[in-house]
Amino acid sequence: METLQRNWYPIASSSDLPFRHTFHGQLLGREFAVWRADDGYVNVWENRCLHRGVRLSIGINDGAELKCQYHGWRYANRTAGCTYIPAHPADAPARTICNRTYPAVEQYGLIWSGESPDGEPPQIAEFDSGVPFALRPIPVNAPADLVASKLGEYTFQPSARIDGDGATVQSEIGPAGCISLMSAEDDVASRVLFFVQPVDSNRSVIRGVLCECPEPPDEHAVLMHHNQRVSALRDLIEAEAVKLPTPEPMQPVIHRVSEELASMPQQTLSGRTAPLRVQVSRKWDAADGIAGIELTAVNGQLPTFQPGAHIDVHMPNGLVRQYSLTNGPGETQSYTIGVKLEPDSRGGSQCMHEDVRQGDVLAISEPRNNFPLRRDAIETLFVAGGIGITPLLSMARALGHSNLPHELHYFAQSGQHMAFPDVLASLDEALVPHLGLDPQATGKQLDKLLGGYEPAMHLYVCGPGPMLEATRRIAAEHGWPDESVHFEYFKNTNEIDDSSSFEIDLARSVMTLQVPAGKTILEVLRDSGVDVPSSCEQGACGTCMTTVLEGEPDHQDVYLNESEKSSGDCIMTCVSRAKSDRLVLDI
Amino acid sequence: MAMQRSQIELEHELRDDWHVIADIESFAGSDRCRTRLFGVDLIATKTEEAMYEVTRQDTGKAIEWAARYGFLWASLGTPARDIVDIPEARESDRYLVTGGSIAVNVSGLRLVENFLDMGHFPFIHTDYLGVEPHTEVPPYKVEISADDEIWATDCSFFQPVASPTAKGGFMVDYIYRVIRAYTVSLYKSNPTQQDRMDSIYLFVQPVDEENCVAHPFLCYLKDGMDEATVRWFMQLIFAQDKPILENQFPKRLPLDPRAETPIRADASSVLYRRWLRSHKISYGAIAAAD
Numbered sequence: 001m002e003t004l005q006r007n008w009y010p011i012a013s014s015s016d017l018p019f020r021h022t023f024h025g026q027l028l029g030r031e032f033a034v035w036r037a038d039d040g041y042v043n044v045w046e047n048r049c050l051h052r053g054v055r056l057s058i059g060i061n062d063g064a065e066l067k068c069q070y071h072g073w074r075y076a077n078r079t080a081g082c083t084y085i086p087a088h089p090a091d092a093p094a095r096t097i098c099n100r101t102y103p104a105v106e107q108y109g110l111i112w113s114g115e116s117p118d119g120e121p122p123q124i125a126e127f128d129s130g131v132p133f134a135l136r137p138i139p140v141n142a143p144a145d146l147v148a149s150k151l152g153e154y155t156f157q158p159s160a161r162i163d164g165d166g167a168t169v170q171s172e173i174g175p176a177g178c179i180s181l182m183s184a185e186d187d188v189a190s191r192v193l194f195f196v197q198p199v200d201s202n203r204s205v206i207r208g209v210l211c212e213c214p215e216p217p218d219e220h221a222v223l224m225h226h227n228q229r230v231s232a233l234r235d236l237i238e239a240e241a242v243k244l245p246t247p248e249p250m251q252p253v254i255h256r257v258s259e260e261l262a263s264m265p266q267q268t269l270s271g272r273t274a275p276l277r278v279q280v281s282r283k284w285d286a287a288d289g290i291a292g293i294e295l296t297a298v299n300g301q302l303p304t305f306q307p308g309a310h311i312d313v314h315m316p317n318g319l320v321r322q323y324s325l326t327n328g329p330g331e332t333q334s335y336t337i338g339v340k341l342e343p344d345s346r347g348g349s350q351c352m353h354e355d356v357r358q359g360d361v362l363a364i365s366e367p368r369n370n371f372p373l374r375r376d377a378i379e380t381l382f383v384a385g386g387i388g389i390t391p392l393l394s395m396a397r398a399l400g401h402s403n404l405p406h407e408l409h410y411f412a413q414s415g416q417h418m419a420f421p422d423v424l425a426s427l428d429e430a431l432v433p434h435l436g437l438d439p440q441a442t443g444k445q446l447d448k449l450l451g452g453y454e455p456a457m458h459l460y461v462c463g464p465g466p467m468l469e470a471t472r473r474i475a476a477e478h479g480w481p482d483e484s485v486h487f488e489y490f491k492n493t494n495e496i497d498d499s500s501s502f503e504i505d506l507a508r509s510v511m512t513l514q515v516p517a518g519k520t521i522l523e524v525l526r527d528s529g530v531d532v533p534s535s536c537e538q539g540a541c542g543t544c545m546t547t548v549l550e551g552e553p554d555h556q557d558v559y560l561n562e563s564e565k566s567s568g569d570c571i572m573t574c575v576s577r578a579k580s581d582r583l584v585l586d587i
Numbered sequence: 588m589a590m591q592r593s594q595i596e597l598e599h600e601l602r603d604d605w606h607v608i609a610d611i612e613s614f615a616g617s618d619r620c621r622t623r624l625f626g627v628d629l630i631a632t633k634t635e636e637a638m639y640e641v642t643r644q645d646t647g648k649a650i651e652w653a654a655r656y657g658f659l660w661a662s663l664g665t666p667a668r669d670i671v672d673i674p675e676a677r678e679s680d681r682y683l684v685t686g687g688s689i690a691v692n693v694s695g696l697r698l699v700e701n702f703l704d705m706g707h708f709p710f711i712h713t714d715y716l717g718v719e720p721h722t723e724v725p726p727y728k729v730e731i732s733a734d735d736e737i738w739a740t741d742c743s744f745f746q747p748v749a750s751p752t753a754k755g756g757f758m759v760d761y762i763y764r765v766i767r768a769y770t771v772s773l774y775k776s777n778p779t780q781q782d783r784m785d786s787i788y789l790f791v792q793p794v795d796e797e798n799c800v801a802h803p804f805l806c807y808l809k810d811g812m813d814e815a816t817v818r819w820f821m822q823l824i825f826a827q828d829k830p831i832l833e834n835q836f837p838k839r840l841p842l843d844p845r846a847e848t849p850i851r852a853d854a855s856s857v858l859y860r861r862w863l864r865s866h867k868i869s870y871g872a873i874a875a876a877d
Binding site for chain 2: 031047048050051052053054055058069070071072085086087088089097254256257258259261262263277279298299359360361
């Protein structure tokens with residue numbers, strides 16, 4: 001038995017895997033769900049959903065994932081990792097539910113696999129000279145060794161003499177234990193190789209492959225010929241098999257799931273909550289490398305948003321990411337976000353790009369606005385770099401709708417990289433693209449743009465860190481005061497120093513807590529049952545901002561501007577700490 | 588591969604209990620009915636009006652029977668308790684609906700677990716008991732009651748067609764109850780009489796370890812309903828479950844906690860499997876390795 005597990009066997013014909021089909025295979029008593037993704041990859045998986053054991057061969061092949069019929073769990077092409085559990089769209093399980101996969105190689109018109117096969121599937125020299133042609137597989141109720149021994153008696157006509165009856169047939173054991181038969185009549189000959197797939201102890205499939213594909217008009221006749229002959233042989237084999245004692249069915253080991261998966265994950269009660277359920281009603285290419293995603297409420301009405309607001313998206317893979325809403329005023333039937341596929345994605349943008357589909361339900365937070373837009377400016381300048389366009393798009397649309405003076409300067413690699421072109425088109429003259437500029441040219445351009453500061457002008461910047469720094473520096477050089485320069489970073493790239501330890505007093509809660517090295521103020525608060533809102537938890541979004549009544553904060557965020565930082569009266573509890581021994585917080 | 592076990596091994600809790608073996612309507616066209624319980628072939632004969640005889644085919648011996656709620660019940664042993672009491676069945680303003688019995692090639696314990704499960708509504712009972720994208724199973728409570736039943740309360744699920752009188756979808760509240768290993772019920776709020784509940788009992792006949800017959804029994808308030816619609820709905824729902832259940836592998840319910848992957852929505856089935864383990868019920872189950 002052991003050696004059978006280490007062999008390669010054909011388990012399906014290539015033609016068994018047409019577009020978006022799922023094929024039910026079996027080998028050595030174990031069932032397989034076999035399916036081809038749209039990228040051509042052939043998946044051979046254990047034929048049961050890890051949730052309740054329902055066969056995945058009755059599942060839905062959507063070209064990229066296999067969806068279980070019972071509860072809609074989805075498993076990814078190649079990895080067989082579960083990407084989505086519809087019963088808990090807000091669930092963020094930090095665990096990998098992965099189905100068991102088996103090797104799959106497609107060659108000679110067959111799909112080859114095995115329980116735990118050694119090396120590579122057999123390379124058959126006989127198939128090298130022509131185009132191998134797989135015959136119709138014939139199932140037989142008999143043990144594989146009996147079938148193999150009887151195949152030596154198989155006779156057939158060469159493909160070019162299919163109507164004749166005088167062929168002589170020679171059989172031998174071929175490569176990888178197959179049965180190799182050569183049929184010759186006059187000056188023509190054909191070779192067929194038979195592989196026997198042991199489905200179970202008393203069931204087999206005869207898989208024949210002709211070394212040379214017949215010419216098209218004869219193809220059908222040749223197939224018929226072998227079909228009739230192999231079927232007749234099957235009857236003989238089965239008649240013999242019933243005389244033998246029936247072997248016990250094979251008992252493939254069903255592997256247990258890990259202990260971690262067997263215990264039920266508990267819902268986290270504190271931390272970032274995601275009370276809203278939205279459905280991905282549309283997903284499209286909003287620009288090169290940027291996915292536009294439209295989210296519609298599953299129940300009722302989505303909460304009101306303001307320009308500059310962001311939402312937390314809780315992804316099927318357990319990650320939480322912030323995305324700005326791009327919506328214009330009055331667009332309250334859905335939220336639209338733009339997601340750039342980050343080349344160094346830690347799984348967030350990759351999940352949004354590859355796993356999230358139209359129709360999926362996602363859990364999101366209510367929109368929060370930590371990047372508010374003033375509408376009392378004599379003129380507003382927006383400076384967007386790359387995907388930083390998203391919050392500014394919403395802002396520019398709001399000002400445009402009210403005919404308030406503004407300009408949107410959009411720095412992008414090229415026209416193809418400009419997101420939401422249809423929305424951009426509606427901005428008319430307010431939009432000023434700056435395409436393909438290097439950092440130096442960008443600096444020059446910014447220098448020109450920021451030259452004419454006057455009181456009651458406001459500047460809003462969103463983009464990659466270096467560009468943001470440059471904009472803030474140039475604005476300061478041109479006399480823009482801190483309170484007129486509003487910015488939002490994508491992320492905090494500062495290295496966080498969490499080595500200090502200090503005490504926090506919560507003025508309103510009347511609690512004194514110790515913040516040890518290695519723990520954030522936010523974590524200490526939560527551990528003590530004090531629920532504080534948070535979002536990005538890396539000092540970029542501003543959600544966890546807390547008023548400081550006493551003590552000196554050690555700011556490590558990128559949300560506060562310099563004058564806010566030096567005033568010392570607020571702190572981002574997710575990353576910032578204390579320089580003094582004690583901080584008194586207004587909580 | 589149906590594993591047959593002798594009656595000696597059958598747990599007393601199952602042997603000395605009542606099980607539905609037929610819908611009384613099965614005798615409408617004939618006086619005899621062949622069936623099977625725990626792998627034992629039975630012949631039920633109607634001897635006179637409301638009188639029956641149930642005999643084992645292997646020994647030829649007569650066994651105890653009872654007729655209640657429109658079903659014929661039997662026991663392979665000596666019943667240690669009465670048939671499950673259903674107070675709603677005594678309320679005259681309810682339809683008591685049978686006629687939905689359906690054979691399913693899977694362990695009856697799997698069928699019970701499916702009955703407790705809300706997560707499959709949008710996928711298996713699409714447009715009736717659920718519809719995508721309303722797939723979330725909100726948290727609910729599940730506990731073992733003082734009389735050793737499992738109660739799942741505060742259950743709710745979005746239902747597109749909660750009843751024939753309902754317009755549009757809304758959240759429907761459910762209570763689930765595991766009364767015995769092969770007997771389960773649910774209660775859901777009646778759309779017109781908000782303070783009363785419609786109930787569905789499911790008596791599962793263990794034909795053998797890998798085959799069962801589901802015998803649903805519905806106690807629906809007549810108000811705004813007609814009996815044929817209730818029966819049609821019941822037959823439709825159970826027919827939708829059958830092909831999925833018959834594709835579960837293995838066919839017996841694995842009691843090893845590491846055999847399958849539960850999620851929070853499965854809290855009631857997790858408790859059910861634990862409850863079966865503590866009751867040492869293994870008929871229709873794959874015992875957990877100790």
